Amino acid sequence: MSDEAVLGKGMRKEYGELVAVDDLDLRVQKGLLYGLIGPNGSGKTTTIKMLVGLLSFSRGEAFLLGEKVPVREKKKLIGYMPQEMATYTDITVHENLELFAQLYSMDEASFSRRERELLSMIDLADRKHSVVSQLSGGMKHRTSLACTLIHDPELLFLDEPTVGVDPELRVGFWKYFAELKSRGKTVMLTTHYMDEAVRCDVVGMMRSGRLIAEGPPKTLMQETGTNDLESAFLEFSRRDAI
Protein backbone atom coordinates (compact mmCIF):
# COMPACT_ATOMS: atom_id res chain seq x y z
CA MET A 1 0.00 0.00 0.00
CA SER A 2 1.33 3.41 -0.96
CA ASP A 3 1.63 6.05 1.72
CA GLU A 4 0.26 8.74 -0.55
CA ALA A 5 -3.31 9.79 -0.02
CA VAL A 6 -3.31 11.90 -3.18
CA LEU A 7 -1.10 11.40 -6.19
CA GLY A 8 -1.60 13.55 -9.29
CA LYS A 9 0.43 13.04 -12.44
CA GLY A 10 0.38 15.70 -15.13
CA MET A 11 -3.16 16.79 -14.28
CA ARG A 12 -4.47 19.17 -16.92
CA LYS A 13 -7.77 20.93 -17.42
CA GLU A 14 -8.48 23.08 -20.44
CA TYR A 15 -11.55 25.12 -21.25
CA GLY A 16 -11.01 25.95 -24.91
CA GLU A 17 -8.02 28.28 -24.94
CA LEU A 18 -7.93 28.66 -21.19
CA VAL A 19 -5.72 26.29 -19.23
CA ALA A 20 -7.13 26.11 -15.70
CA VAL A 21 -4.78 23.40 -14.43
CA ASP A 22 -1.47 23.11 -16.21
CA ASP A 23 0.24 19.68 -16.02
CA LEU A 24 0.09 19.55 -12.26
CA ASP A 25 1.96 16.92 -10.27
CA LEU A 26 0.71 16.46 -6.71
CA ARG A 27 1.78 14.23 -3.86
CA VAL A 28 0.04 14.37 -0.49
CA GLN A 29 1.26 11.98 2.20
CA LYS A 30 -1.29 10.24 4.37
CA GLY A 31 -2.05 11.87 7.70
CA LEU A 32 -0.99 15.33 6.65
CA LEU A 33 -2.78 18.65 6.60
CA TYR A 34 -2.04 19.91 3.10
CA GLY A 35 -2.94 23.42 2.00
CA LEU A 36 -3.29 24.40 -1.62
CA ILE A 37 -2.90 28.16 -1.61
CA GLY A 38 -2.99 30.81 -4.25
CA PRO A 39 -5.02 33.75 -5.47
CA ASN A 40 -8.52 33.40 -6.88
CA GLY A 41 -8.45 31.87 -10.33
CA SER A 42 -5.17 30.03 -9.78
CA GLY A 43 -6.81 26.63 -10.32
CA LYS A 44 -7.26 25.40 -6.74
CA THR A 45 -10.98 24.63 -6.98
CA THR A 46 -10.60 23.06 -10.42
CA THR A 47 -7.87 20.79 -9.03
CA ILE A 48 -10.06 19.69 -6.12
CA LYS A 49 -13.06 19.12 -8.40
CA MET A 50 -10.93 16.99 -10.72
CA LEU A 51 -9.71 14.92 -7.79
CA VAL A 52 -13.18 14.26 -6.37
CA GLY A 53 -14.43 13.28 -9.82
CA LEU A 54 -16.64 16.27 -10.61
CA LEU A 55 -14.56 17.43 -13.56
CA SER A 56 -12.97 15.38 -16.29
CA PHE A 57 -9.24 15.49 -17.01
CA SER A 58 -8.10 17.01 -20.30
CA ARG A 59 -4.87 15.08 -19.73
CA GLY A 60 -3.03 13.26 -16.96
CA GLU A 61 -4.33 11.14 -14.13
CA ALA A 62 -4.63 11.03 -10.37
CA PHE A 63 -4.96 8.44 -7.62
CA LEU A 64 -6.73 8.72 -4.29
CA LEU A 65 -5.68 6.20 -1.62
CA GLY A 66 -4.19 4.15 -4.45
CA GLU A 67 -7.30 4.07 -6.66
CA LYS A 68 -7.46 5.85 -9.98
CA VAL A 69 -9.73 8.88 -10.24
CA PRO A 70 -12.72 8.83 -10.61
CA VAL A 71 -12.67 6.50 -7.63
CA ARG A 72 -15.42 3.98 -6.94
CA GLU A 73 -14.23 1.61 -4.22
CA LYS A 74 -12.65 4.35 -2.12
CA LYS A 75 -15.49 6.84 -2.48
CA LYS A 76 -16.77 5.92 0.98
CA LEU A 77 -13.44 6.97 2.47
CA ILE A 78 -13.53 10.41 0.93
CA GLY A 79 -15.25 13.56 2.16
CA TYR A 80 -15.78 16.68 0.08
CA MET A 81 -16.90 20.13 1.16
CA PRO A 82 -17.64 22.45 -1.77
CA GLN A 83 -16.80 26.13 -1.72
CA GLU A 84 -20.36 27.27 -1.17
CA MET A 85 -22.14 26.15 1.99
CA ALA A 86 -23.84 23.44 -0.05
CA THR A 87 -26.40 22.23 2.43
CA TYR A 88 -30.11 21.78 1.88
CA THR A 89 -31.39 24.92 3.54
CA ASP A 90 -35.07 23.94 3.57
CA ILE A 91 -34.58 20.93 5.83
CA THR A 92 -33.13 20.62 9.35
CA VAL A 93 -29.51 20.05 10.39
CA HIS A 94 -30.42 16.51 11.43
CA GLU A 95 -32.16 15.81 8.13
CA ASN A 96 -29.12 17.02 6.19
CA LEU A 97 -26.82 14.76 8.20
CA GLU A 98 -29.20 11.84 7.86
CA LEU A 99 -29.32 12.27 4.06
CA PHE A 100 -25.55 12.08 3.71
CA ALA A 101 -25.29 9.24 6.22
CA GLN A 102 -27.76 7.26 4.13
CA LEU A 103 -25.91 8.01 0.90
CA TYR A 104 -22.85 6.51 2.59
CA SER A 105 -24.97 3.51 3.69
CA MET A 106 -24.36 4.11 7.39
CA ASP A 107 -26.45 2.05 9.76
CA GLU A 108 -28.81 3.74 12.19
CA ALA A 109 -26.70 3.11 15.31
CA SER A 110 -23.41 4.40 13.93
CA PHE A 111 -25.20 7.41 12.44
CA SER A 112 -26.75 8.34 15.79
CA ARG A 113 -23.39 7.98 17.53
CA ARG A 114 -21.53 9.93 14.88
CA GLU A 115 -24.18 12.66 14.75
CA ARG A 116 -23.98 13.19 18.52
CA GLU A 117 -20.21 13.31 18.35
CA LEU A 118 -20.14 15.79 15.47
CA LEU A 119 -22.89 18.07 16.76
CA SER A 120 -21.07 18.44 20.05
CA MET A 121 -17.78 19.05 18.24
CA ILE A 122 -19.27 21.84 16.11
CA ASP A 123 -21.43 23.03 18.99
CA LEU A 124 -24.79 22.63 17.26
CA ALA A 125 -26.37 19.95 19.45
CA ASP A 126 -29.18 22.29 20.53
CA ARG A 127 -29.93 23.31 16.91
CA LYS A 128 -30.19 19.78 15.59
CA HIS A 129 -33.82 20.22 14.61
CA SER A 130 -33.55 23.75 13.25
CA VAL A 131 -34.16 24.33 9.58
CA VAL A 132 -30.81 25.32 8.08
CA SER A 133 -32.12 28.53 6.47
CA GLN A 134 -32.92 29.84 9.95
CA LEU A 135 -29.34 29.40 11.18
CA SER A 136 -26.64 32.08 11.23
CA GLY A 137 -23.92 32.06 8.56
CA GLY A 138 -21.43 30.49 10.94
CA MET A 139 -23.84 27.74 11.93
CA LYS A 140 -24.52 26.98 8.27
CA HIS A 141 -20.78 26.63 7.69
CA ARG A 142 -20.51 24.24 10.61
CA THR A 143 -23.46 22.23 9.31
CA SER A 144 -21.74 21.99 5.95
CA LEU A 145 -18.55 20.70 7.60
CA ALA A 146 -20.56 18.17 9.61
CA CYS A 147 -22.16 16.84 6.39
CA THR A 148 -18.65 16.26 5.02
CA LEU A 149 -17.52 14.47 8.17
CA ILE A 150 -20.61 12.38 8.89
CA HIS A 151 -19.20 9.14 7.46
CA ASP A 152 -15.84 9.62 9.20
CA PRO A 153 -13.81 9.80 5.97
CA GLU A 154 -10.09 9.07 5.77
CA LEU A 155 -9.32 11.69 3.15
CA LEU A 156 -10.94 15.12 3.17
CA PHE A 157 -11.12 17.72 0.45
CA LEU A 158 -12.22 21.08 1.80
CA ASP A 159 -12.59 23.80 -0.80
CA GLU A 160 -12.13 27.24 0.76
CA PRO A 161 -13.61 26.08 4.07
CA THR A 162 -12.94 29.40 5.78
CA VAL A 163 -14.27 31.82 3.16
CA GLY A 164 -16.93 34.05 4.65
CA VAL A 165 -16.30 32.64 8.10
CA ASP A 166 -15.84 35.08 10.98
CA PRO A 167 -12.42 35.15 12.71
CA GLU A 168 -13.63 33.36 15.81
CA LEU A 169 -15.14 30.47 13.88
CA ARG A 170 -12.11 30.36 11.63
CA VAL A 171 -9.97 29.61 14.66
CA GLY A 172 -12.47 26.92 15.61
CA PHE A 173 -12.31 25.40 12.12
CA TRP A 174 -8.52 25.15 12.24
CA LYS A 175 -8.87 23.46 15.59
CA TYR A 176 -11.19 20.87 13.97
CA PHE A 177 -8.72 20.33 11.13
CA ALA A 178 -5.88 19.75 13.61
CA GLU A 179 -8.09 17.34 15.50
CA LEU A 180 -8.86 15.41 12.32
CA LYS A 181 -5.17 15.18 11.55
CA SER A 182 -4.42 13.98 15.06
CA ARG A 183 -6.86 11.14 14.38
CA GLY A 184 -4.86 10.09 11.36
CA LYS A 185 -7.01 11.70 8.68
CA THR A 186 -5.56 13.35 5.60
CA VAL A 187 -6.91 16.81 4.93
CA MET A 188 -6.37 18.67 1.67
CA LEU A 189 -7.80 22.15 1.73
CA THR A 190 -7.65 25.24 -0.40
CA THR A 191 -7.50 28.79 0.82
CA HIS A 192 -6.60 32.19 -0.48
CA TYR A 193 -6.06 33.45 3.07
CA MET A 194 -2.36 32.74 3.03
CA ASP A 195 -1.70 33.74 6.63
CA GLU A 196 -3.85 30.94 8.00
CA ALA A 197 -2.12 28.31 5.85
CA VAL A 198 0.90 28.38 8.20
CA ARG A 199 -1.04 25.83 10.22
CA CYS A 200 -0.71 23.28 7.43
CA ASP A 201 2.03 20.64 7.43
CA VAL A 202 2.70 21.18 3.77
CA VAL A 203 1.66 24.00 1.52
CA GLY A 204 1.44 23.94 -2.26
CA MET A 205 1.51 27.36 -3.87
CA MET A 206 -0.51 27.62 -7.07
CA ARG A 207 -0.35 30.23 -9.75
CA SER A 208 -1.89 30.05 -13.23
CA GLY A 209 -2.72 26.37 -12.79
CA ARG A 210 0.78 25.35 -11.76
CA LEU A 211 2.56 24.62 -8.48
CA ILE A 212 5.25 27.23 -8.11
CA ALA A 213 6.47 26.04 -4.72
CA GLU A 214 5.74 23.27 -2.26
CA GLY A 215 6.93 22.41 1.23
CA PRO A 216 6.38 23.02 4.94
CA PRO A 217 5.46 26.69 5.52
CA LYS A 218 8.62 27.35 7.58
CA THR A 219 10.86 26.00 4.85
CA LEU A 220 9.11 28.10 2.20
CA MET A 221 9.53 31.23 4.33
CA GLN A 222 13.17 30.41 4.99
CA GLU A 223 13.86 29.82 1.32
CA THR A 224 12.53 33.26 0.47
CA GLY A 225 13.79 34.99 3.57
CA THR A 226 10.31 36.15 4.49
CA ASN A 227 8.26 36.10 7.69
CA ASP A 228 4.88 35.19 6.32
CA LEU A 229 3.45 33.00 3.59
CA GLU A 230 1.98 35.88 1.68
CA SER A 231 5.39 37.48 1.21
CA ALA A 232 6.83 34.07 0.42
CA PHE A 233 4.15 33.55 -2.23
CA LEU A 234 4.88 36.93 -3.79
CA GLU A 235 8.60 36.11 -3.90
CA PHE A 236 7.98 32.71 -5.53
CA SER A 237 5.65 34.38 -8.00
CA ARG A 238 8.31 36.92 -8.87
CA ARG A 239 10.89 34.14 -9.41
CA ASP A 240 8.37 32.18 -11.46
CA ALA A 241 7.68 35.14 -13.69
CA ILE A 242 11.35 35.51 -14.60
Place this chain on the structure above:
Amino acid sequence: MKVQRVLAIARKNLRSLRHDRRTIAFIVMVPLLMISLFGYTFGGEVRDVSVYIVNMDQAPANQSIAASIIADLQSRNTLDVKQLFGPETATSASVALAREKVLDADIWAAIVFDENFTQTTLEALDALRGGSHVTPAVLQVLIDGTNPNIAEAVITEVQTSVQKVLVLPPNLLVPPIVMSPQLEYGEDARFIDFFAPGVMGLAAMMVTFMLSILSFVHERGASTLDRLLATPVTEGEIIAGYALAFGVVGLAQSVVILTAAVLLFDIQIAGSALLVLLLIFLLGVGNQGLGFLLSSVAKNEFQAVQLIPLILFPSILLAGVFWPLEAVPSFLQPVSYALPLTYAVEGCRSVMIRGWGPGDVMLQLVVLLAFAAVMLLLSTYGLKRRR
Protein backbone atom coordinates in the same frame (compact mmCIF):
# COMPACT_ATOMS: atom_id res chain seq x y z
CA MET B 1 -38.65 60.78 -5.71
CA LYS B 2 -35.66 61.75 -7.78
CA VAL B 3 -35.79 60.98 -11.49
CA GLN B 4 -32.04 60.57 -11.63
CA ARG B 5 -32.09 57.78 -9.07
CA VAL B 6 -35.05 56.06 -10.70
CA LEU B 7 -33.18 56.16 -14.01
CA ALA B 8 -30.04 54.78 -12.36
CA ILE B 9 -31.99 51.77 -11.07
CA ALA B 10 -33.71 51.26 -14.41
CA ARG B 11 -30.41 51.52 -16.28
CA LYS B 12 -28.81 48.93 -14.00
CA ASN B 13 -31.61 46.46 -14.70
CA LEU B 14 -31.46 46.95 -18.45
CA ARG B 15 -27.69 46.57 -18.34
CA SER B 16 -28.01 43.25 -16.54
CA LEU B 17 -30.27 42.09 -19.36
CA ARG B 18 -27.79 43.21 -22.00
CA HIS B 19 -25.31 40.61 -20.83
CA ASP B 20 -27.89 37.85 -20.77
CA ARG B 21 -28.57 37.06 -24.42
CA ARG B 22 -30.71 34.06 -23.59
CA THR B 23 -33.09 36.22 -21.57
CA ILE B 24 -33.33 38.69 -24.45
CA ALA B 25 -34.18 35.82 -26.77
CA PHE B 26 -36.88 34.68 -24.35
CA ILE B 27 -38.32 38.17 -24.06
CA VAL B 28 -38.82 38.18 -27.82
CA MET B 29 -39.67 34.52 -28.45
CA VAL B 30 -42.11 33.72 -25.67
CA PRO B 31 -44.68 36.40 -26.56
CA LEU B 32 -44.34 35.49 -30.25
CA LEU B 33 -45.00 31.88 -29.43
CA MET B 34 -47.92 32.81 -27.20
CA ILE B 35 -49.65 35.08 -29.68
CA SER B 36 -49.24 32.65 -32.57
CA LEU B 37 -50.43 29.65 -30.58
CA PHE B 38 -53.39 31.47 -29.09
CA GLY B 39 -54.26 32.95 -32.45
CA TYR B 40 -54.21 29.68 -34.31
CA THR B 41 -55.94 27.57 -31.68
CA PHE B 42 -58.54 30.06 -30.47
CA GLY B 43 -59.51 30.89 -34.04
CA GLY B 44 -59.56 27.23 -34.93
CA GLU B 45 -62.86 25.51 -35.55
CA VAL B 46 -63.47 21.82 -35.20
CA ARG B 47 -62.49 20.15 -38.45
CA ASP B 48 -62.00 16.69 -39.91
CA VAL B 49 -64.09 14.89 -37.33
CA SER B 50 -63.89 11.29 -38.49
CA VAL B 51 -67.28 9.69 -39.16
CA TYR B 52 -68.87 6.74 -40.95
CA ILE B 53 -72.01 7.22 -43.02
CA VAL B 54 -74.39 4.33 -43.57
CA ASN B 55 -76.86 5.19 -46.33
CA MET B 56 -79.54 2.48 -46.71
CA ASP B 57 -81.97 4.87 -48.44
CA GLN B 58 -83.52 2.95 -51.34
CA ALA B 59 -84.69 5.98 -53.34
CA PRO B 60 -83.19 6.32 -56.83
CA ALA B 61 -79.85 8.08 -56.68
CA ASN B 62 -81.01 11.20 -58.52
CA GLN B 63 -83.94 11.66 -56.14
CA SER B 64 -82.35 10.57 -52.87
CA ILE B 65 -82.49 13.24 -50.17
CA ALA B 66 -79.99 11.18 -48.16
CA ALA B 67 -77.51 11.38 -51.05
CA SER B 68 -77.98 15.17 -51.25
CA ILE B 69 -77.39 15.57 -47.51
CA ILE B 70 -74.26 13.39 -47.74
CA ALA B 71 -72.98 15.40 -50.70
CA ASP B 72 -73.51 18.60 -48.74
CA LEU B 73 -71.72 17.17 -45.67
CA GLN B 74 -68.79 16.18 -47.85
CA SER B 75 -68.60 19.60 -49.45
CA ARG B 76 -67.32 21.08 -46.17
CA ASN B 77 -64.44 19.93 -43.99
CA THR B 78 -66.04 19.71 -40.57
CA LEU B 79 -66.59 16.01 -41.03
CA ASP B 80 -64.08 13.61 -42.48
CA VAL B 81 -66.09 10.74 -43.94
CA LYS B 82 -63.81 7.77 -43.38
CA GLN B 83 -66.23 5.28 -44.86
CA LEU B 84 -69.44 5.64 -46.83
CA PHE B 85 -71.72 2.63 -47.20
CA GLY B 86 -74.00 3.28 -50.20
CA PRO B 87 -77.51 1.88 -50.72
CA GLU B 88 -76.09 -1.08 -52.67
CA THR B 89 -73.87 -2.29 -49.84
CA ALA B 90 -75.32 -0.83 -46.65
CA THR B 91 -77.06 -3.31 -44.36
CA SER B 92 -77.76 -3.57 -40.68
CA ALA B 93 -74.32 -5.22 -40.45
CA SER B 94 -72.82 -1.93 -41.66
CA VAL B 95 -74.65 -0.12 -38.86
CA ALA B 96 -73.29 -2.63 -36.36
CA LEU B 97 -69.78 -2.16 -37.74
CA ALA B 98 -70.05 1.63 -37.57
CA ARG B 99 -71.29 1.41 -34.00
CA GLU B 100 -68.36 -0.85 -33.16
CA LYS B 101 -65.99 1.79 -34.56
CA VAL B 102 -67.62 4.48 -32.40
CA LEU B 103 -67.28 2.24 -29.34
CA ASP B 104 -63.60 1.65 -30.11
CA ALA B 105 -63.16 5.43 -30.50
CA ASP B 106 -61.81 4.91 -34.02
CA ILE B 107 -64.39 7.39 -35.26
CA TRP B 108 -66.40 10.04 -33.46
CA ALA B 109 -69.80 9.35 -34.99
CA ALA B 110 -71.85 7.25 -37.38
CA ILE B 111 -74.68 8.83 -39.38
CA VAL B 112 -77.35 6.34 -40.43
CA PHE B 113 -80.06 6.89 -43.08
CA ASP B 114 -82.74 4.17 -43.07
CA GLU B 115 -84.25 2.41 -46.16
CA ASN B 116 -87.26 4.72 -46.45
CA PHE B 117 -85.51 7.96 -45.61
CA THR B 118 -86.37 9.86 -48.79
CA GLN B 119 -89.89 8.47 -48.97
CA THR B 120 -90.68 9.32 -45.34
CA THR B 121 -89.19 12.76 -45.77
CA LEU B 122 -91.27 13.46 -48.90
CA GLU B 123 -94.42 12.25 -47.15
CA ALA B 124 -93.63 14.44 -44.17
CA LEU B 125 -93.09 17.42 -46.47
CA ASP B 126 -96.44 16.75 -48.18
CA ALA B 127 -98.20 16.45 -44.84
CA LEU B 128 -96.54 19.65 -43.77
CA ARG B 129 -97.85 21.49 -46.82
CA GLY B 130 -101.31 19.91 -46.46
CA GLY B 131 -101.46 20.70 -42.78
CA SER B 132 -102.11 17.09 -41.78
CA HIS B 133 -100.33 14.94 -39.23
CA VAL B 134 -96.57 14.79 -39.86
CA THR B 135 -94.51 11.69 -39.22
CA PRO B 136 -90.94 12.89 -39.62
CA ALA B 137 -88.10 10.82 -41.05
CA VAL B 138 -85.54 9.82 -38.46
CA LEU B 139 -81.86 10.46 -39.02
CA GLN B 140 -79.91 8.34 -36.60
CA VAL B 141 -76.57 9.67 -35.34
CA LEU B 142 -74.42 7.49 -33.07
CA ILE B 143 -71.97 9.74 -31.26
CA ASP B 144 -69.04 9.29 -28.92
CA GLY B 145 -70.07 11.88 -26.32
CA THR B 146 -66.70 11.93 -24.58
CA ASN B 147 -66.02 15.31 -26.08
CA PRO B 148 -69.04 17.64 -25.92
CA ASN B 149 -67.42 20.04 -28.42
CA ILE B 150 -67.19 17.38 -31.06
CA ALA B 151 -70.61 15.89 -30.38
CA GLU B 152 -72.10 19.33 -30.76
CA ALA B 153 -70.14 20.00 -33.94
CA VAL B 154 -71.40 16.77 -35.54
CA ILE B 155 -75.04 17.48 -34.70
CA THR B 156 -74.86 21.10 -35.85
CA GLU B 157 -73.20 20.05 -39.07
CA VAL B 158 -75.85 17.48 -39.91
CA GLN B 159 -78.63 19.94 -39.04
CA THR B 160 -77.08 22.55 -41.31
CA SER B 161 -77.03 20.10 -44.22
CA VAL B 162 -80.64 19.03 -43.65
CA GLN B 163 -81.68 22.66 -43.54
CA LYS B 164 -79.80 23.43 -46.73
CA VAL B 165 -81.02 20.46 -48.74
CA LEU B 166 -84.68 20.84 -47.85
CA VAL B 167 -84.58 24.65 -47.97
CA LEU B 168 -86.66 24.75 -44.79
CA PRO B 169 -87.82 27.86 -43.07
CA PRO B 170 -86.23 28.02 -39.63
CA ASN B 171 -88.18 27.24 -36.45
CA LEU B 172 -90.59 24.72 -37.95
CA LEU B 173 -92.78 23.29 -35.22
CA VAL B 174 -92.58 19.78 -36.61
CA PRO B 175 -89.62 19.29 -38.91
CA PRO B 176 -89.80 16.65 -41.65
CA ILE B 177 -86.55 15.14 -40.48
CA VAL B 178 -85.67 14.69 -36.84
CA MET B 179 -82.31 13.70 -35.57
CA SER B 180 -81.97 10.92 -33.11
CA PRO B 181 -78.56 11.36 -31.51
CA GLN B 182 -77.50 8.35 -29.54
CA LEU B 183 -74.56 8.93 -27.23
CA GLU B 184 -72.38 5.85 -26.94
CA TYR B 185 -70.21 7.33 -24.21
CA GLY B 186 -70.56 10.18 -21.82
CA GLU B 187 -74.32 10.13 -21.84
CA ASP B 188 -74.48 12.66 -19.03
CA ALA B 189 -71.10 14.16 -19.85
CA ARG B 190 -70.92 17.86 -19.31
CA PHE B 191 -68.08 20.14 -20.22
CA ILE B 192 -66.57 19.69 -16.74
CA ASP B 193 -66.37 15.93 -17.30
CA PHE B 194 -64.49 16.61 -20.48
CA PHE B 195 -61.96 19.03 -19.09
CA ALA B 196 -61.45 17.62 -15.56
CA PRO B 197 -59.03 14.95 -16.88
CA GLY B 198 -57.29 17.64 -18.92
CA VAL B 199 -56.86 19.98 -15.98
CA MET B 200 -55.57 17.11 -13.88
CA GLY B 201 -52.93 16.20 -16.44
CA LEU B 202 -51.97 19.81 -16.96
CA ALA B 203 -51.63 20.47 -13.22
CA ALA B 204 -49.52 17.37 -12.66
CA MET B 205 -47.32 18.29 -15.59
CA MET B 206 -46.86 21.86 -14.40
CA VAL B 207 -45.99 21.02 -10.83
CA THR B 208 -43.51 18.26 -11.66
CA PHE B 209 -41.82 20.20 -14.43
CA MET B 210 -41.52 23.41 -12.43
CA LEU B 211 -40.37 21.73 -9.22
CA SER B 212 -37.79 19.78 -11.15
CA ILE B 213 -36.32 22.61 -13.19
CA LEU B 214 -36.16 24.97 -10.21
CA SER B 215 -34.77 22.33 -7.85
CA PHE B 216 -32.00 21.32 -10.20
CA VAL B 217 -31.06 24.88 -11.07
CA HIS B 218 -30.84 25.47 -7.33
CA GLU B 219 -28.89 22.24 -6.72
CA ARG B 220 -26.35 23.26 -9.33
CA GLY B 221 -26.08 26.85 -8.11
CA ALA B 222 -25.72 25.90 -4.46
CA SER B 223 -23.22 23.11 -5.25
CA THR B 224 -25.34 20.57 -3.39
CA LEU B 225 -25.37 18.55 -6.62
CA ASP B 226 -21.55 18.51 -6.56
CA ARG B 227 -21.70 17.35 -2.99
CA LEU B 228 -24.15 14.56 -3.84
CA LEU B 229 -22.03 13.45 -6.80
CA ALA B 230 -18.96 13.18 -4.57
CA THR B 231 -20.74 10.58 -2.43
CA PRO B 232 -21.23 6.94 -3.50
CA VAL B 233 -24.73 7.76 -4.81
CA THR B 234 -24.97 7.10 -8.56
CA GLU B 235 -26.38 9.49 -11.13
CA GLY B 236 -29.20 7.04 -11.83
CA GLU B 237 -30.07 6.93 -8.13
CA ILE B 238 -30.26 10.72 -7.91
CA ILE B 239 -32.57 10.93 -10.94
CA ALA B 240 -34.72 8.02 -9.75
CA GLY B 241 -35.01 9.59 -6.29
CA TYR B 242 -36.14 12.87 -7.78
CA ALA B 243 -38.55 11.15 -10.16
CA LEU B 244 -40.09 9.18 -7.33
CA ALA B 245 -40.53 12.26 -5.15
CA PHE B 246 -42.01 14.45 -7.87
CA GLY B 247 -44.08 11.63 -9.32
CA VAL B 248 -45.66 11.29 -5.87
CA VAL B 249 -46.21 15.06 -5.68
CA GLY B 250 -47.96 14.97 -9.07
CA LEU B 251 -49.99 12.03 -7.86
CA ALA B 252 -51.00 13.73 -4.63
CA GLN B 253 -52.11 16.74 -6.60
CA SER B 254 -54.18 14.56 -8.91
CA VAL B 255 -55.88 12.95 -5.91
CA VAL B 256 -56.80 16.44 -4.65
CA ILE B 257 -58.17 17.51 -8.05
CA LEU B 258 -60.02 14.24 -8.55
CA THR B 259 -61.58 14.36 -5.09
CA ALA B 260 -62.58 18.00 -5.46
CA ALA B 261 -64.02 17.38 -8.91
CA VAL B 262 -66.08 14.46 -7.65
CA LEU B 263 -67.29 16.20 -4.49
CA LEU B 264 -67.91 19.66 -5.93
CA PHE B 265 -68.86 18.95 -9.52
CA ASP B 266 -69.93 15.34 -9.39
CA ILE B 267 -67.74 14.39 -12.34
CA GLN B 268 -67.86 10.93 -13.85
CA ILE B 269 -65.23 8.30 -13.19
CA ALA B 270 -66.60 5.41 -15.19
CA GLY B 271 -63.34 3.44 -15.11
CA SER B 272 -60.63 2.82 -12.55
CA ALA B 273 -59.33 5.84 -10.63
CA LEU B 274 -56.10 3.90 -10.03
CA LEU B 275 -55.50 3.64 -13.75
CA VAL B 276 -55.99 7.40 -14.05
CA LEU B 277 -53.42 7.92 -11.29
CA LEU B 278 -50.97 5.57 -13.00
CA LEU B 279 -51.20 7.60 -16.21
CA ILE B 280 -50.62 10.80 -14.23
CA PHE B 281 -47.70 9.29 -12.32
CA LEU B 282 -45.94 8.34 -15.55
CA LEU B 283 -46.54 11.82 -16.92
CA GLY B 284 -45.10 13.31 -13.71
CA VAL B 285 -41.98 11.14 -13.83
CA GLY B 286 -41.34 12.06 -17.46
CA ASN B 287 -41.80 15.75 -16.83
CA GLN B 288 -39.43 15.60 -13.89
CA GLY B 289 -36.82 14.33 -16.36
CA LEU B 290 -37.69 17.05 -18.84
CA GLY B 291 -37.31 19.63 -16.08
CA PHE B 292 -33.90 18.24 -15.24
CA LEU B 293 -32.75 18.33 -18.86
CA LEU B 294 -33.86 21.92 -19.28
CA SER B 295 -32.25 22.88 -15.98
CA SER B 296 -28.88 22.32 -17.62
CA VAL B 297 -29.82 24.88 -20.28
CA ALA B 298 -30.80 27.49 -17.70
CA LYS B 299 -27.92 29.16 -15.91
CA ASN B 300 -30.03 30.52 -13.08
CA GLU B 301 -33.53 30.55 -11.64
CA PHE B 302 -34.37 33.62 -13.71
CA GLN B 303 -33.71 31.80 -16.97
CA ALA B 304 -35.45 28.68 -15.67
CA VAL B 305 -38.64 30.60 -14.98
CA GLN B 306 -38.64 31.80 -18.57
CA LEU B 307 -38.38 28.28 -19.91
CA ILE B 308 -41.62 27.38 -18.16
CA PRO B 309 -44.07 29.08 -20.58
CA LEU B 310 -42.15 27.61 -23.48
CA ILE B 311 -43.25 24.17 -22.34
CA LEU B 312 -46.52 25.20 -20.76
CA PHE B 313 -48.29 27.10 -23.53
CA PRO B 314 -48.05 24.47 -26.24
CA SER B 315 -49.31 21.97 -23.68
CA ILE B 316 -52.29 24.07 -22.62
CA LEU B 317 -53.30 24.88 -26.18
CA LEU B 318 -52.33 21.87 -28.24
CA ALA B 319 -52.75 18.81 -26.00
CA GLY B 320 -56.54 18.71 -26.08
CA VAL B 321 -56.96 20.01 -22.55
CA PHE B 322 -59.68 22.55 -23.32
CA TRP B 323 -60.19 22.20 -27.06
CA PRO B 324 -60.34 18.93 -28.94
CA LEU B 325 -57.37 18.03 -31.13
CA GLU B 326 -59.78 18.37 -34.08
CA ALA B 327 -59.79 22.11 -33.43
CA VAL B 328 -56.00 22.35 -33.67
CA PRO B 329 -54.85 23.61 -37.10
CA SER B 330 -53.55 20.68 -39.12
CA PHE B 331 -50.02 22.09 -39.42
CA LEU B 332 -49.81 22.16 -35.61
CA GLN B 333 -51.30 18.71 -35.09
CA PRO B 334 -47.93 16.91 -35.33
CA VAL B 335 -46.89 19.02 -32.32
CA SER B 336 -50.04 17.89 -30.50
CA TYR B 337 -49.17 14.26 -31.12
CA ALA B 338 -45.60 14.84 -29.95
CA LEU B 339 -46.76 16.18 -26.58
CA PRO B 340 -46.89 13.55 -23.83
CA LEU B 341 -49.70 15.51 -22.17
CA THR B 342 -51.92 14.72 -25.18
CA TYR B 343 -51.67 11.01 -24.36
CA ALA B 344 -52.14 11.49 -20.62
CA VAL B 345 -55.26 13.60 -21.17
CA GLU B 346 -56.69 11.26 -23.80
CA GLY B 347 -55.95 8.25 -21.59
CA CYS B 348 -57.54 9.79 -18.49
CA ARG B 349 -60.57 10.88 -20.49
CA SER B 350 -61.06 7.40 -21.92
CA VAL B 351 -60.85 5.84 -18.47
CA MET B 352 -63.03 8.42 -16.75
CA ILE B 353 -65.75 8.92 -19.38
CA ARG B 354 -65.61 5.81 -21.57
CA GLY B 355 -64.83 3.56 -18.63
CA TRP B 356 -61.99 1.91 -20.47
CA GLY B 357 -59.52 -0.48 -18.86
CA PRO B 358 -55.72 -0.87 -19.18
CA GLY B 359 -55.99 -2.83 -22.44
CA ASP B 360 -57.95 -0.05 -24.12
CA VAL B 361 -55.51 2.69 -23.13
CA MET B 362 -52.43 0.59 -23.90
CA LEU B 363 -51.21 3.08 -26.51
CA GLN B 364 -51.33 5.93 -23.97
CA LEU B 365 -49.69 3.80 -21.27
CA VAL B 366 -46.90 2.73 -23.61
CA VAL B 367 -46.26 6.27 -24.89
CA LEU B 368 -46.12 7.68 -21.36
CA LEU B 369 -43.95 4.84 -20.13
CA ALA B 370 -41.56 5.42 -23.04
CA PHE B 371 -41.58 9.16 -22.34
CA ALA B 372 -40.74 8.57 -18.67
CA ALA B 373 -38.04 6.00 -19.50
CA VAL B 374 -36.37 8.13 -22.18
CA MET B 375 -36.41 11.23 -19.97
CA LEU B 376 -34.90 9.31 -17.05
CA LEU B 377 -32.19 7.80 -19.23
CA LEU B 378 -31.33 11.13 -20.84
CA SER B 379 -31.23 12.82 -17.43
CA THR B 380 -28.93 10.17 -16.03
CA TYR B 381 -26.69 10.50 -19.06
CA GLY B 382 -26.77 14.29 -18.70
CA LEU B 383 -25.70 14.03 -15.08
CA LYS B 384 -22.95 11.54 -15.91
CA ARG B 385 -21.41 13.79 -18.50
CA ARG B 386 -18.68 15.62 -16.67
CA ARG B 387 -17.72 19.04 -17.87
